[in-house]
Amino acid sequence: xxxxxxxxxxxxxxxxxxxxxxxxxxxxxxxxxxxxxxxxxxxxxxxxxxxxxxxxxxxxxxxxxxxxxxxxxxxxxxxxxxxxxxxxxxxxxxxxxxxxxxxxxxxxxxxxxxxxxxxxxxxxxxxxxxxxxxxxxxxxxxxxxxxxxxxxxxxxxxxxxxxxxxxxxxxxxxxxxxxxxxxxxxxxxxxxxxxxxxxxxxxxxxxxxxxxxxxxxxxxxxxxxxxxxxxxxxxxxxxxxxxxxxxxxxxxxxxxxxxxxxxxxxxxxxxxxxxxxxxxxxxxxxxxxxxxxxxxxxxxxxxxxxxxxxxxxxxxxxxxxxxxxxxxxxxxxxxxxxxxxxxxxxxxxxxxxxxxxxxxxxxxxxxxxxxxxxxxxxxxxxxx
Numbered sequence: 001x002x003x004x005x006x007x008x009x010x011x012x013x014x015x016x017x018x019x020x021x022x023x024x025x026x027x028x029x030x031x032x033x034x035x036x037x038x039x040x041x042x043x044x045x046x047x048x049x050x051x052x053x054x055x056x057x058x059x060x061x062x063x064x065x066x067x068x069x070x071x072x073x074x075x076x077x078x079x080x081x082x083x084x085x086x087x088x089x090x091x092x093x094x095x096x097x098x099x100x101x102x103x104x105x106x107x108x109x110x111x112x113x114x115x116x117x118x119x120x121x122x123x124x125x126x127x128x129x130x131x132x133x134x135x136x137x138x139x140x141x142x143x144x145x146x147x148x149x150x151x152x153x154x155x156x157x158x159x160x161x162x163x164x165x166x167x168x169x170x171x172x173x174x175x176x177x178x179x180x181x182x183x184x185x186x187x188x189x190x191x192x193x194x195x196x197x198x199x200x201x202x203x204x205x206x207x208x209x210x211x212x213x214x215x216x217x218x219x220x221x222x223x224x225x226x227x228x229x230x231x232x233x234x235x236x237x238x239x240x241x242x243x244x245x246x247x248x249x250x251x252x253x254x255x256x257x258x259x260x261x262x263x264x265x266x267x268x269x270x271x272x273x274x275x276x277x278x279x280x281x282x283x284x285x286x287x288x289x290x291x292x293x294x295x296x297x298x299x300x301x302x303x304x305x306x307x308x309x310x311x312x313x314x315x316x317x318x319x320x321x322x323x324x325x326x327x328x329x330x331x332x333x334x335x336x337x338x339x340x341x342x343x344x345x346x347x348x349x350x351x352x353x354x355x356x357x358x359x360x361x362x363x364x365x366x367x368x369x370x371x372x373x374x375x376x377x378x379x380x381x382x383x384x
Contacts (some may be wrong), residue, residue, distance in 0.1 A: 001096060001134055006173040008164055009053055009102045012043040013130070016052035018081070019059055024115040028122055029056070036054065040161035042130065053104060054123070055080040058111035072110070073121035073128045079106035096133060101171035105129045114362025116323050120151045126152055131164045137209060138201040140244045141281045146212075147248055149285050152321045159190055199244065199280070208235045208245070215249065221256025229253045243279045247272035251289060258360075261298065269293050284320050287313035291325060294332045303339030308361050310336060324360030327353045 016098045017029060028183065036042050059082055067086060068074055078087035078093040085094065085106055092098045106130055109121040135146040141156045153161075163169070166189070184295050187194055214228035250272040258265035269289050276282045276289065282337035290313040297306040310333045317326045330353035337346035 003097060003099075003133070004174075005171070006102065006169060006175075007099045007102050007171045008169070008179050009130070010171055011053075012045070013054065014052040015044060015046045015054045015056065015126075016049070017046065017056050017058070018296070019057040020111050021056075021058040021281055021298070022111050022115070022118065024109060025058060025109070025118050025122070028119040030116070030154075032119075032122055032126060035158070036126075036130070036161065040130075040165065041160035041163060042165050044130075051080070051104070053102070054107060054126070055105070056109060056126070057082055057199045059108055060112050061110035064108055064110055072113075072117065073108060073125050075105055075107045075125045078104050080104060081106065082108050090319075102129075114324070114360060115358075116151070117362070118362045123152045127157060127161065131161045137204045137212070137245055137248075138243070140279065140285070146216075147244075150320065159186075162189055201241060202241070204245065205239070206236065208232050208239075211235065211253075212249070215252050215256075226253065226256050229256065244276060244282050244285055247275040247279075247282075247285065250275075251285075251292075254289075254292060258292065262299075266293065266296050271373060284322075285315045287316045287320075287329070288325065291328055292330065294329075298332065298335050298339065300341055303336030307333065307336050307340065322360070323356040327357035327360050330356065 014031075017026060021340065033046060036044055045241065055319065057080075063082060064071055064073065067082070067089070076085050076089075077087065077096055077099055078092055085108070087351065088094050107121075107122055107125045109118060109125065111118065127143060132144055135144050137145055139145045139156070141154050141155055142159055142160075143150045144160075163182070163185055166185055168185045169178065173181075182186070194221045211232035215225045215232060217225055219225070229249045229252045233246075233253070236246040236249060248270040254265040254268035254272065256265075257268075261308050269292055273293075276286045290309050294306050294310055294313075297303070310329060311359075314326065314329050317329060330349050334346045334350040334353070337343075337349060
């Protein structure tokens with residue numbers, strides 16, 4: 001989306017939670033606002049009533065899909081309720097390109113999904129309500145990326161939000177004016193970055209994005225989705241990429257074919273790891289792949305051999321706060337410990353996974369099945 005001018009809130013930002021929010025939604029919003037104040041230095045607070053700059057309405061998944069069938073959650077300008085947006089969505093007031101400054105935004109999040117899905121929506125949509133709107137696939141360490149690898153705002157994201165609300169910028173500035181200011185602004189906010197070697201990344205062609213979007217469609221992986229992932233991999237090769245974008249289609253292909261062609265799936269995971277291992281800042285990406293490759297090793301009774309990789313992935317995903325993936329990794333570790341003859345430790349790790357599973361998957365029934373079933377059952381649930 002090409003925007004004519006830079007926009008942000010020019011006053012302290014108020015947030016109101018309406019609709020039918022869950023208890024976890026309020027807790028996660030409180031935690032997120034605290035982080036934004038502390039790390040991004042934005043003056044933002046929640047109010048209990050009255051007109052807020054940002055209204056977060058807790059609705060149902062069905063309500064959202066009636067308006068935007070492919071959206072999990074979304075943010076719009078100049079609406080404070082889903083009903084208002086439904087009524088005015090085709091008017092100029094609902095267009096981001098018409099904005100000169102941000103004053104009133106609406107965020108719509110389903111309250112009938114897992115606690116983690118609610119939290120992930122809060123992080124992404126509130127960040128976009130405050131800052132950049134576009135998702136860019138060439139960002140490896142950010143929620144502003146549609147690959148869903150990162151689920152909560154990263155340090156990079158907080159730096160970008162802090163830059164957006166620095167005094168050097170103001171609503172109404174053109175792209176050229178912002179580009180002139182940004183280098184000095186980032187040097188002031190993050191001087192350590194000046195000492196790091198440059199890592200130039202090329203733009204992501206629309207054709208690659210379209211192929212990835214087709215590959216990410218619903219279902220376990222149709223022939224059409226597999227062809228799209230192969231096309232994205234070929235485009236990455238033609239572009240000469242060696243970063244996470246080169247790895248991502250291979251990760252997707254591995255997941256699509258792992259049950260009908262395990263050997264080919266493993267080859268795709270290994271190709272993905274080859275590029276990820278050579279790309280700084282992709283620890284979370286590698287942990288996602290580890291969750292897949294570990295199941296192959298367990299099927300070959302190589303549990304003790306993969307324990308170090310699982311421990312490393314668990315550390316990374318704990319810091320990344322991805323509960324669903326953490327629950328899966330813990331169950332894989334439990335099976336690896338069992339194969340190593342450490343039965344008591346295996347049971348303890350399996351029990352540890354239950355709380356993460358409840359938060360990540362949102363159902364006591366799912367949590368119990370993850371805790372009681374074998375590790376193979378959980379492999380289908382790996383996020384990302």
